[in-house]
Amino acid sequence: MRVGLTFDDVLLVPKFSDVKSRRDADTHTRFTRKISLAIPIVSANMDTVTESTMAIAIARLGGIGVIHRFLTVEEEVSEVLKVKRSEGVVIEDPVTLGPGDTIKEAWDIMRERGVGGIVIVEKGGKILGLLTKRDITLEDEPGRKVRKVMTPARRLITARKGVRLEQARKILHENKIEKLPLVDGGGRLAGLITSKDIMKRRQFPMATKDSKGRLRVAAAVGVKSDFLVRSEKLLGAGADALVVDIAHGHSSYAVDAVKAIKKELGDVEVVAGNVATAKGASDLIGAGADAVKVGVGSGSICVTRVVTGSGVPQLTAIMDSVAGAEGSSIPIIGDGGVRNPGDVTKALAAGASSVMIGSLFAGTEESPGPTVLRDGVRYKLTRGMASLAATVDRRVREAQSTGPKEDELIEEVIEESVPEGVEGLIPYKGRVDEVVKQLVGGLRSGMSYSGAHDFPELRAKAEFMRITSAGHKESLPHDIQRVI
Numbered sequence: 429m430r431v432g433l434t435f436d437d438v439l440l441v442p443k444f445s446d447v448k449s450r451r452d453a454d455t456h457t458r459f460t461r462k463i464s465l466a467i468p469i470v471s472a473n474m475d476t477v478t479e480s481t482m483a484i485a486i487a488r489l490g491g492i493g494v495i496h497r498f499l500t501v502e503e504e505v506s507e508v509l510k511v512k513r514s515e516g517v518v519i520e521d522p523v524t525l526g527p528g529d530t531i532k533e534a535w536d537i538m539r540e541r542g543v544g545g546i547v548i549v550e551k552g553g554k555i556l557g558l559l560t561k562r563d564i565t566l567e568d569e570p571g572r573k574v575r576k577v578m579t580p581a582r583r584l585i586t587a588r589k590g591v592r593l594e595q596a597r598k599i600l601h602e603n604k605i606e607k608l609p610l611v612d613g614g615g616r617l618a619g620l621i622t623s624k625d626i627m628k629r630r631q632f633p634m635a636t637k638d639s640k641g642r643l644r645v646a647a648a649v650g651v652k653s654d655f656l657v658r659s660e661k662l663l664g665a666g667a668d669a670l671v672v673d674i675a676h677g678h679s680s681y682a683v684d685a686v687k688a689i690k691k692e693l694g695d696v697e698v699v700a701g702n703v704a705t706a707k708g709a710s711d712l713i714g715a716g717a718d719a720v721k722v723g724v725g726s727g728s729i730c731v732t733r734v735v736t737g738s739g740v741p742q743l744t745a746i747m748d749s750v751a752g753a754e755g756s757s758i759p760i761i762g763d764g765g766v767r768n769p770g771d772v773t774k775a776l777a778a779g780a781s782s783v784m785i786g787s788l789f790a791g792t793e794e795s796p797g798p799t800v801l802r803d804g805v806r807y808k809l810t811r812g813m814a815s816l817a818a819t820v821d822r823r824v825r826e827a828q829s830t831g832p833k834e835d836e837l838i839e840e841v842i843e844e845s846v847p848e849g850v851e852g853l854i855p856y857k858g859r860v861d862e863v864v865k866q867l868v869g870g871l872r873s874g875m876s877y878s879g880a881h882d883f884p885e886l887r888a889k890a891e892f893m894r895i896t897s898a899g900h901k902e903s904l905p906h907d908i909q910r911v912i
């Protein structure tokens with residue numbers, strides 16, 4: 429019988445190092461075959477972890493977020509759009525309204541799309557004016573037409589399509605304006621450049637961006653019923669990769685879904701999972717996967733292993749899957765079980781190209797949902813996607829159109845369900861960039877301890893040593909009364 433190991437079972441033996449500073453450790457990697465990242469961090473497709481706010485924050489830092497799929501197709505598409513519209517060199521299809529639309533409609537669309545300005549156009553696309561949040565903040569007549577409050581075209585500063593970014597920056601700066609609509613030869617709207625986007629380019633130099641300068645985002649899809657329609661719509665909204673998300677990814681469902689997406693939707697980056705074995709990884713790669721997500725029962729909110737008796741400790745799962753992917757150059761994403769920065773180093777040293785993080789991010793400001801106060805301490809809620817609460821919510825939402833009574837349905841789900849996840853409170857941790865800073869700082873130090881300047885070198889030099897429970901105990905703070 430083989431022995432399976434996880435992060436706490438091993439340490440990396442320190443090696444001679446000529447890495448002079450942590451800054452010299454290069455953390456560039458790949459998320460999928462074609463998508464590169466500046467840091468190997470992916471936020472999990474869980475409904476208490478990644479919607480647009482988290483995806484934007486993680487992409488700005490150089491990682492990528494995966495929008496979860498427990499939303500209607502329209503809602504998931506809208507989350508992707510919010511990320512894609514959040515910044516870009518040029519926003520190619522800015523949000524528009526007609527002059528006869530109302531201020532209420534403007535408010536709604538600003539909230540829905542997460543934008544602060546709307547270009548007002550007539551039929552055919554000719555620019556009539558610009559409406560910004562500032563114009564309507566104190567407006568108390570929601571039924572008023574936007575043409576009454578917009579900045580009209582004659583007072584609007586615009587630039588021609590194709591203007592250079594530096595020139596656009598100058599125009600914005602000299603005129604003390606925040607939005608610069610772009611026009612074509614006929615005065616029609618041809619794009620928008622905002623001062624916020626130009627600032628963001630300076631503030632987040634490592635951001636994960638597409639060829640148009642927009643933040644990258646991935647989106648999860650299932651393997652049943654509407655998954656092809658959902659996939660098509662998500663790609664239409666600009667999703668950079670699809671994540672075929674199924675608990676047991678080494679299955680005909682997952683293999684067929686990957687093949688169908690590749691066949692029907694063409695040149696799209698597809699991540700598939702979850703698997704925990706070499707054969708699981710190679711079968712998904714054989715089906716066309718551009719990255720394989722690895723982890724069965726490794727997550728902090730998972731009870732799959734106790735409920736089903738199935739799973740592989742995460743470090744072994746990564747190593748075996750890496751072996752299964754050998755020769756294909758398809759990246760492996762280590763999903764679940766990361767509790768400390770050192771776990772990221774171990775996952776990468778074992779050959780993963782990135783790690784997916786759930787609960788460590790669930791307690792941050794950017795995760796969906798409010799904070800709750802208990803005994804004076806702030807918490808956020810996290811839950812497994814196969815927990816009872818998540819299953820009930822999902823079934824209630826799916827049934828909304830078909831009609832059974834909500835309480836009857838809940839009773840039925842509770843009766844039938846065998847949850848493979850749990851729900852819990854997680855201490856509020858503040859902004860996610862602080863958590864990422866700790867993870868990446870620890871990873872860089874870890875690379876330096878292994879004498880590695882980049883991930884290929886880390887993998888080549890890594891010498892894992894198996895430790896005992898006494899060794900693990902020694903690794904933690906001990907024999908002191910901890911203050912901080």
Ligand code: XMP
Binds near residue numbers: 702728729850
């Ligand atoms: P962490 O440890 O980062 O793990 O919180 C996140 C990953 O856990 C997986 N996940 C589940 N696994 N039952 C499971 O067995 C569940 O209900 C569940 N929900 C999430 C998922 O792979 C996620 O990325």
